[in-house]
Amino acid sequence: MSRGYLLSAPALALFVALLIVPLGLTLVLSFNLFDYEVGVKSDSYTLANYASLLSDSYFYEIFWRTFWISALVTLLCVVIGVPEAYILSRMGTPWRSIFLILILTPLLISVVVRAFGWSLLLGADGLINQAIAALGGRPLKMLYTPFAVILALVHVMLPFMIIPVWTSLQKLDPAAEQAAQSLGASQAKVMRMVVLPQIMPGVLSGTLIVFGLAASSFAIPGLLGGRRLKMVATVVYDQYLSELNWPMGATIAVALLLANLLIMLSWNRLVEGRYKKALGE
Amino acid sequence: MSKNGPLALSFHALVVVFMLAPLVVVCLVAFTPENTLTLPTSGFSLRWFRAVFERADFIDAFYNSLILAVVAATLATLIAVPAALAITRYHFPGRNFLNALFLSPIIIPHLVLGVAMLRLFALMGVNGSFVWLMLAHVVVITPYVLRLVIAAAIGIDRSAEQAAESLGASRFTLFRQITLPMILPGVAGGWLLAFINSFDEVTLSIFVTSPATQTLPVRMYVYATESIDPMMAAVSALVIALTAATMILLDRVYGLDRVLVGKN
Numbered sequence: 451m452s453r454g455y456l457l458s459a460p461a462l463a464l465f466v467a468l469l470i471v472p473l474g475l476t477l478v479l480s481f482n483l484f485d486y487e488v489g490v491k492s493d494s495y496t497l498a499n500y501a502s503l504l505s506d507s508y509f510y511e512i513f514w515r516t517f518w519i520s521a522l523v524t525l526l527c528v529v530i531g532v533p534e535a536y537i538l539s540r541m542g543t544p545w546r547s548i549f550l551i552l553i554l555t556p557l558l559i560s561v562v563v564r565a566f567g568w569s570l571l572l573g574a575d576g577l578i579n580q581a582i583a584a585l586g587g588r589p590l591k592m593l594y595t596p597f598a599v600i601l602a603l604v605h606v607m608l609p610f611m612i613i614p615v616w617t618s619l620q621k622l623d624p625a626a627e628q629a630a631q632s633l634g635a636s637q638a639k640v641m642r643m644v645v646l647p648q649i650m651p652g653v654l655s656g657t658l659i660v661f662g663l664a665a666s667s668f669a670i671p672g673l674l675g676g677r678r679l680k681m682v683a684t685v686v687y688d689q690y691l692s693e694l695n696w697p698m699g700a701t702i703a704v705a706l707l708l709a710n711l712l713i714m715l716s717w718n719r720l721v722e723g724r725y726k727k728a729l730g731e
Numbered sequence: 732m733s734k735n736g737p738l739a740l741s742f743h744a745l746v747v748v749f750m751l752a753p754l755v756v757v758c759l760v761a762f763t764p765e766n767t768l769t770l771p772t773s774g775f776s777l778r779w780f781r782a783v784f785e786r787a788d789f790i791d792a793f794y795n796s797l798i799l800a801v802v803a804a805t806l807a808t809l810i811a812v813p814a815a816l817a818i819t820r821y822h823f824p825g826r827n828f829l830n831a832l833f834l835s836p837i838i839i840p841h842l843v844l845g846v847a848m849l850r851l852f853a854l855m856g857v858n859g860s861f862v863w864l865m866l867a868h869v870v871v872i873t874p875y876v877l878r879l880v881i882a883a884a885i886g887i888d889r890s891a892e893q894a895a896e897s898l899g900a901s902r903f904t905l906f907r908q909i910t911l912p913m914i915l916p917g918v919a920g921g922w923l924l925a926f927i928n929s930f931d932e933v934t935l936s937i938f939v940t941s942p943a944t945q946t947l948p949v950r951m952y953v954y955a956t957e958s959i960d961p962m963m964a965a966v967s968a969l970v971i972a973l974t975a976a977t978m979i980l981l982d983r984v985y986g987l988d989r990v991l992v993g994k995n
Contacts, residue, residue: 452823453817453821454817454818454820454821454822454823454826455817455823456817457813457814457816457817457821458813458814458817458818458829458833460809460810460813460814461810461811461813461814461829461833461873462814462829462832464810464866464869464870464873465832465833465870465873468848468851468866468867468869468870469832469835469836469844469847469870471851472844472847472848472850472851473839473843473847475847475850475851475854476843476846476847476850479850530746533739533742534742534743534746537735537739537740537742537743538743540734540735540739541734541735547988549743549747550988550991550992551987551988551991552747552750552751553746553747553750554991554992555978555987555991556750556751556754557991558927558931558974558977558978559754559931559970559971559974560930560931560933560948560951560967560970560974561931561933562933562948562951562952562955562967563754563757563951563967563970563971564753564754565955566753566757566951566955566959566963566964566967567752567753567754567756567757567967568753569955569959570753570756570757570760570768570964571752571753571756573768573959575767575768576768577756577769577770580769602753605749605750605753608746608750609991613991613992616992617992662838662840663840666840666841666842666843668841668842668933668934668937669933669934669952672952672956673952673955673956683840683842683934686842686846687842687937687938690846690849690938691938696850699846700846700850703842703843703846703847704843706840706842706843707839707840707843710840
């Protein structure tokens with residue numbers, strides 16, 4: 451028994467020192483007073499940062515924009531990722547593994563590279579606008595708009611939706627689909643009654659991962675949103691590195707973490723309740 | 732034989748194009764002979780790759796990232812392997828808590844980890860130091876090694892270990908001769924996955940690097956916010972090539988599909 455502690459001691463020491471302590475310090479920092487002349491006053495505590503977070507319309511706008519963009523990205527990932535995972539699962543070898551790897555490996559390529567790729571395509575004189583001009587059309591403003599941020603976020607998040615749906619599709623017994631078909635069920639009915647209930651847990655866990663990652667994404671809005679289209683993560687960056695108002699930055703970061711955890715937990719509970727009811731438990 | 736209809740296959744083709752388009756475009760533009768970001772229509776040129784190798788800041792940032800990723804992945808493996816064995820082999824109070832704690836950096840936004848570590852490092856007066864940047868990376872990538880090693884350690888047959896133990900092998904011999912070879916694919920796969928994640932990490936690093944310890948993704952991020960020229964495409968193409976090489980290696984030692992979708 452003590453050997454278990456001994457073996458995990460090095461990891462535990464590191465995680466206490468560099469995870470629990472810094473998160474605790476940041477929570478404390480969010481209650482500290484900030485003065486533009488002297489900086490952080492670590493001996494005086496205040497709720498003013500949280501008050502301005504809740505009352506300032508600038509922060510309200512940022513949180514609302516982050517929320518709707520993340521929700522839309524999640525929805526698009528469901529609409530694209532679920533059918534794509536299903537199509538992949540119905541492919542024969544070797545195409546199935548080839549396309550699975552082609553679609554999932556962008557996951558391992560730096561997000562800065564992927565953001566840069568989208569800015570090449572969407573820029574004012576980017577490749578899409580060059581193509582439009584060649585066809586005689588008028589150029590579109592795409593870069594530095596919500597459209598660019600949403601498109602690139604869907605690109606980055608889609609693998610996180612396909613993976614859990616694919617995993618739950620692997621557990622689906624093909625005989626169940628065949629049985630339903632041989633009993634005269636239409637393709638739509640097979641999807642609705644056999645396939646969808648089976649993959650719902652995968653879709654829901656994908657939804658959670660995608661929403662959480664989109665809401666806290668930094669590099670995509672930073673590079674494709676420009677100076678005006680801010681999301682929560684880029685505002686935190688500004689507070690820390692341009693405004694140098696660390697307590698306010700810490701407050702927004704804590705709020706982001708709490709909002710994320712709250713949405714994940716309540717979504718999880720809502721869905722679990724539904725799911726259990728549907729299974730008659 | 733494919734069971735998908737033409738509609739499904741067209742949808743699939745669109746998804747594949749969507750996923751690959753930005754990466755393919757980056758690799759093509761990197762070879763442009765022009766001064767602007769255009770596709771190489773009048774011929775291929777390596778001038779922008781030469782331009783990358785003349786930029787000392789990018790070369791330094793690349794070496795920073797490479798050393799950082801190698802050392803951080805190795806340290807993460809050294810602490811994750813014993814922790815994974817503790818979690819899979821021993822029952823002790825707090826075991827589930829430790830497991831959740833060690834996996835938690837996957838769920839906590841890197842932005843939050845970044846500002847948290849910035850606060851700690853600033854209080855300690857070590858912000859921008861390479862050693863602390865590396866330890867920060869170890870925390871972020873340990874979960875990836877841990878997951879793969881736990882999966883490998885659960886799957887192995889314990890009878891060889893029991894036989895060696897009953898024949899009087901010491902604990903160290905037992906680990907080196909029996910256990911380690913059996914979990915080696917998980918350890919190597921975990922190391923490579925940790926390496927890639929450390930090499931690509933930008934959100935946390937941007938808060939805790941100084942100009943001297945800037946990593947390649949941070950250098951690229953800062954560069955891309957200031958100006959955009961074909962050199963950035965050449966750097967990106969090199970990063971894509973390096974990542975692809977690592978992925979091929981990962982596929983050989985562990986299986987890319989197992990890493991990505993957890994298939995056994």
